[in-house]
Amino acid sequence: MCPFGIRLPILEPRVVIHEEFVKKLKTKKILIDVDVLAEIFKYFLSKSRMEAACLLRGTMAGEYLVIKDIHKCENSQGSRMHIEVEPIEFCKADKGDGYHVIGWVHSHPNMGVFMSGTDIETQLKSYQSFFPDAIAMVMDPFSKNGLEYAFFRVINEKAKKIDFDYLVRRNEGL
Numbered sequence: 250m251c252p253f254g255i256r257l258p259i260l261e262p263r264v265v266i267h268e269e270f271v272k273k274l275k276t277k278k279i280l281i282d283v284d285v286l287a288e289i290f291k292y293f294l295s296k297s298r299m300e301a302a303c304l305l306r307g308t309m310a311g312e313y314l315v316i317k318d319i320h321k322c323e324n325s326q327g328s329r330m331h332i333e334v335e336p337i338e339f340c341k342a343d344k345g346d347g348y349h350v351i352g353w354v355h356s357h358p359n360m361g362v363f364m365s366g367t368d369i370e371t372q373l374k375s376y377q378s379f380f381p382d383a384i385a386m387v388m389d390p391f392s393k394n395g396l397e398y399a400f401f402r403v404i405n406e407k408a409k410k411i412d413f414d415y416l417v418r419r420n421e422g423l
């Protein structure tokens with residue numbers, strides 16, 4: 250007890266193992282700027298029936314992984330079934346503005362929203378091994394149900410859907 254009868258909290262430092270810390274997820278949800286969502290949609294529509302890809306750029310804020318911008322991977326080869334993001338695109342996406350590559354988005358024109366075996370491999374190898382919070386967004390701009398999309402992270406080798414919220418400005422549309 251201190252002289253005034255108030256017990257001061259004693260903060261005991263814990264030991265954090267580096268390997269566990271780097272693997273620990275820091276964000277639970279996605280927050281996507283609606284302007285970015287519109288830009289992704291327009292870009293994929295313009296590619297018609299070819300798969301296309303962009304890198305997602307953003308930052309972490311509390312429980313949110315925030316998507317603030319995209320980098321369009323114009324030179325990435327798309328086909329009906331597969332898309333490769335060239336390594337050079339990661340350098341081009343580094344714009345020194347405080348946002349980082351936090352994942353990728355690719356389209357599945359007319360094929361529905363899911364993570365294929367190749368998508369899961371790519372997600373682990375090219376994204377989550379460097380940044381455990383990285384996400385994959387998949388969009389089908391020509392789905393029968395209209396525009397469809399979802400966000401995924403690979404957990405225990407399975408693609409798991411991640412919840413998301415929209416970031417809008419108060420005076421949007423006025």
Ligand SMILES: [Zn+2]
Pocket residue numbers: 330355356357363364365368
């Ligand atoms: Zn795919």
